[in-house]
Amino acid sequence: MIEVIATLFRWLQLASNMILVGGCVFLAIAGAFHSPWVTRLERALPWLGLILLVGLLGILATTTAQATGVPDNAWRVQAWLGLLQNTRMGHIWIGRAACAVAVLAIACYLRYSPRARWKYLLCATAASITLTVGALASHSAAEELSLLSVLPYALHIILASVWFGALPAFLAICFACTEPMGADKATKGGARPGIQTEAIARIHALFQSREQAVQAGAEALKRFSAMALPVMLAVIATGVIITDRMVDASYSGLVATRYGWLLDAKVALLGVVLVIAARARSTWLPLLAQGSASQDSVTKDNTQDSANLDRALAGGQKLRKWVSFEFMLALGIVLLATIVANTVPAKHALIQEWPYSFRFSLAATWGDPTVMTRVWSGVALLVAAGGAIALGRRKHWNTKLRIGVPAALIVAALATGLPPLAVDAYPETYRKTPVPFDTISIANGSGLFAENCVACHGSQGKGDGVMAKSFAKPPVDMLTEPHTAKHTAGDFFHWLTFGIPDTGMPVFADKLTEEDRWDVVNYLHAMSRGYQARLMSPKVKPEQPQPNMGPPNFSYTAYDGSSGTLKDFRGQKNVLLVLFSWPHSQERLRELGELYPRLAQANTILLAVPEGDPSAQELAHIAAQVPFPVVNQGAHEVVQSYALFRRTLSKPDLLGEGTLPRHMEFVIDRFGYLRARWIPDADGPGWNHADMLLQQLAQLNREKEILPPPGDHVH
Structure with a gap:
């Protein structure tokens, strides 16, 4: 009930405020100062100003009750004062109320003073300022x-x-x-x-x-x-x-x-x-x-x-x-x-249950010549409908023709252009994953994929498992084909839950928990992103962060006692993430240790993650030699997840179970995007030349935010 009353008060104050603006603008442009209808409108202006104030008081009362969860606070002035003093909404309300009082005063002045255009414009301006202050409480603000x-x-x-x-x-x-x-x-x-x-x-x-x-x-x-x-x-x-x-x-x-x-x-x-x-x-x-x-x-x-x-x-x-x-x-x-x-x-908003059996998707359908032809034909029919409207006005067609011809063309356009863009959808299609896209989830999904999916989809998800040839329709290639771009995370969750009829895809709802299924979805997305990262090189592409290159988040604890998450550095520092093997990377770690002060000056933090499973003694030895954090908790999940980003154009690594490079370095900009990567075994000389690495970091430091930060969940 309180929500209904609050809505009515909001409507009352907004409608009265808008009529004050529009009515005064109308009076200013009309110029008919001696008409009786002008007198009627002027009489209404003070009442509208009063209604505006009453509406604002009602908003304050109902908002106080809603914010505190105590309905009786709607009548308690002390509770109102607490809201006004301690909340941003309260400060905005004070500004709106002050403006509303000014509007009421101007409206009364208009009512009892000689008419002039500037007075109407003054009232319209004051009422507009009231609306503008109210905009500070909008979703956008x-x-x-x-x-x-x-x-x-x-x-x-x-x-x-x-x-x-x-x-x-x-x-x-x-x-x-x-x-x-x-x-x-x-x-x-x-x-x-x-x-x-x-x-x-x-x-x-x-x-x-x-x-x-x-x-x-x-x-x-x-x-x-x-x-x-x-x-x-x-x-x-x-x-x-x-x-x-x-x-x-x-x-x-x-x-x-x-x-x-x-x-x-x-x-x-x-x-x-x-x-x-x-x-x-x-x-x-x-x-x-x-x-x-x-x-x-x-x-x-x-x-x-x-x-x-x-x-x-x-x-x-x-x-x-x-x-x-x-x-x-x-x-x-x-x-x-x-x-x-x-x-x-x-x-x-959460869409827990998509109510339709289809959805429209350019990503999943565009590129098919038939689809493109039909869609462009639909666009042409829409253009023809617009032309028919213009022609009908020019030639003075009768009403039936002026309405019927464009309507028929619009219906034909929709019937031609929309069906090719439709793809199957499921109740879970737009369900947002409750499991974040992080290394723990990806590592767990990797293990589940190996246990349940490798026989059909292959160890790298290419659809080349030992059982693949036994199906009339081979398993899909999850690695090199853009299935994660064409389908939502909810689609994959549905298929994992209920299987796919008329294929070899079984039901996993009775075998994997809901969280496990979401972990597999995260792993599939990481695998796909890793394959797309094969285009990455040691050089940053200026001003070109890729929306699909949000790296997995991770938590870590370092040997020196420091801890945190990758996301902690967002908005503050670039991250140089080094995956190393011991003792192969010993010389490179020494170089990075010498370079570390210059990296700090370049607004960059360095995190070193061991690829293997070094002993505590080896970790202590490594940490003693370098000035930067060496991760000892969370390293296994980080390596397992970021190993998916190992592929390059020269070494796509598509055969067998794949090979983990002995040393990899990634640069993640301060806005959270993976921007460059150096793999010595694949790229040859690169960041071992300190100036080249520092040039990439300098480029990132010059850039302003281009894309919003990557999401914490896949979609």
């Missing part, structure tokens, strides 16, 4: 409090206010211009009917003629209509930017999460609103404006036929009816926006 993160959200809500907030003023003019005529003006026989009413008669008393009032109103509507189109385009553009940030690459969340469904409903309502607005702009508003001109003509020479006035009245009544409906839809959009703003974004 919560993730990163910066100008670039907050600006799109603030612009979106302010521009939406210019449109939505002006609708009440728009309706006030429509009602003033189209009220039923008074009985005293009705005529019989061939007398010309009028549309004058008692309300219009009062306007006539203020103006010198009724026609001036109607003309002023129609002119104000035309000005707003001319401004509304670019404003709405900007609203859509900023909305796309915000949605992209909140969805990221999790487009599946648009049709499988609460955030997605709310956003879909919001877009659907906006689509209806745009249709109404287009009709109003192209048909009903011109009729009303034409009628106002006709009235002026009649007044002067009484020669104009009343048909124009009848059409104007009909157009005005349509405008009044449908803009009223548009306003109700807009209130619904604002309500949905309020709920969306307080819902977990799609990119963070």
